[in-house]
Amino acid sequence: MNHRKLGKHGLSVSELGLGCMGMSEFYEPSSMNDAQSIEVIHRFLDAGGDFLDTADMYGSGRNEELVGKAIAGRRKDVVLATKFGNVRGPNGEFLGVRGDRQYVLDACDTSLKRLKVDVIDLYYQHRVDPKVPIEETIGAMADLQKAGKVRFLGLSEAAPPTVRRAAAVHPISALQTEYSLWSREPEEEILPTLRELGIGFVAYSPLGRGFLTGQFRSIDDLPADDYRRHAPRFQGENFQKNLDLVREIEHLAKAKGCTPSQLALAWVLAQGEDIVPIPGTKRIKYLEENLGAAQVQLTEEELRQIDAMIPAGAASGDRYHAQAMKAVNL
Secondary structure: OOEEEEOOOOEEEEOOOEEOHHHOOOOOHHHOOHHHHHHHHHHHHHOOOOEEEOOOOHHHHHHHHHHHHHHOOOHHHOEEEEEEOEEEOOOOOEEEEOOOHHHHHHHHHHHHHHHOOOOEEEEEEOOOOOOOOHHHHHHHHHHHHHOOOEEEEEEEOOOHHHHHHHHHHOOOOEEEEEOEOOEOHHHOOHHHHHHHHOOEEEEEOOOOOOHHHOOOOOHHHOOOOOHHHHOHHHOHHHHHHHHHHHHHHHHHHHHHOOOHHHHHHHHHHOOOOOEEEOOEOOOHHHHHHHHHHHHOOOOHHHHHHHHHHOOOOOOOOOOOOHHHHOOOOO
């Protein structure tokens, strides 16, 4: 697998990462199987991938523990990314966002213990804390780097002005936010800002939370306990309108000789060498399919065709419910 640089300070990762969130929570929770998930992580590493993405809030810490088990004995093969900032209670309840100095320092120590590693390669602030100046948060993260606990700093769902303020305190290697054929908002301001500052871009949910794979034909295709049942783009009329977009992707993929998932991932990869998508899965067959996207090369004409058929803003519905939308792009 080819590698891409994230930022200009030495961080290099496989061109496709592996998002591990769904292995512990949110997507089809009834199908979670740690042994199977560890097998997926090992296959990803064996295939030449190295970029693993987790966070302390996924499964209220269980996902970090799972990733830690998977990489035991293989630490040198992994570029390990995790995040802090979304606070969970003892029963998994969401308690808000924190970015104050002491919380940052304590959260890192807790993540290191769960992951059973000495250093985190890329440490993100998961959500911006509007109550704490970004300078304080980044200052604490910079101290973690000086202490040898993290190697590179990142932000998630931060707005361009916040990114600029953060970068003035300490070099930022990557910004993570949602980006796919049906979430193209970063193209307006975020990507230009990152490119001006020399910051890499990590695209989460590059398959539209699975919608762009063509797996779902109705809401009943999702298990009753799946979080996506409550996501706006999976609701009511939005579902059917977005399904129409998926059919366009399916037609294009068939003509290209690849799967819809591979076409959607190849499109993200084609948007710039500074972009790394991190599709998530807990099944080997989908992992293999996703890995195949790296071999799909889209021509300029095909990219123009995709842009005409699925332009920016084509998706119906917000990407999160109203309360969660208040926590993004801050």
